Amino acid sequence: MDAEEAKAKLLAVQKELGHEIRVFTNTTASEKPDDVSASATEEPDDFYDFTPEDYYQIMSEKIGAQSQVLKTRKIREAEAAVRRARITKAVIRVRFPDNYVLEVKFQPAEKIQSLMDLLTKVVARPDLPFYIYTTPPKERIKDTSKDFYSAGFAPGAIVYFSYDWPKDSEYDNAVAKEGPYLRDDILSLNGLDLSAKQVEDPVHPEQEPKPKPPEVASPLPDPKPAAKKPTKPKWLKL
Secondary structure, three states: OOHHHHHHHHHHHHHHHOOOEEEEEOOOOOOOHHHHHHOOOOOOHHHHOOOHHHHHHHHHHHHHHHHHHHOOHHHHHHHHHHHHHHOOOEEEEEEOOOOEEEEEEEOOOOEHHHHHHHHHHHEOOOOOOEEEEEOOOOEEOOOOOOEOOOOOOOOEEEEEEEEOOOOOOOOOOOOOOOOOOEOHHHHOOEOOOOOOOOOOOOOOHHHOOOOOOOOOOOOOOOOOOOOOOOOOOOOOOO
């Protein structure tokens, strides 16, 4: 697929869904617990002694917490409004069990339900119930009426996709574990990205404007000294 065909395909899907999307595979390997605990060593006893530095740090944190409580409601609301205005998008990444990731860009004020509606359009089996959740710990997202900012999903978040049926059901082995989870035409967008900046074509030599030679100022002629009028000497009397 050439660049023009890929761009046209991405634009067509973006027009259909009403959002800019990107599909890629998750290549990040999960960290093993043994790797984390291998470098852990037991601290000496004096490590847990309470030092003056610890006291001043605790007191400064306590004073800072008290100052936050003393702020008026209007000040807190104004500060929250400023923080919210700085966030202009919510980039949501949906991870599927088959290692594919769907990235979608939303407005922070949009509802989580808009993500659920979009997933209904792109999954391979929209007739089957599904849900999304966050981890760790695993927490199912039930309230889809929240906007992305209020849910803490702005400027970005990672959620996980799962079909919603009891274990050992007729669909559990066939669909939930094998996939694919996304439509074939959506999977074909894997690795394509419209947000990448295109390199502009270089200007051909014949199209480059030729630099003009610097203009040399012509020397001005030396001004002639003004002719002095003849003056009559004071001693001459006529």
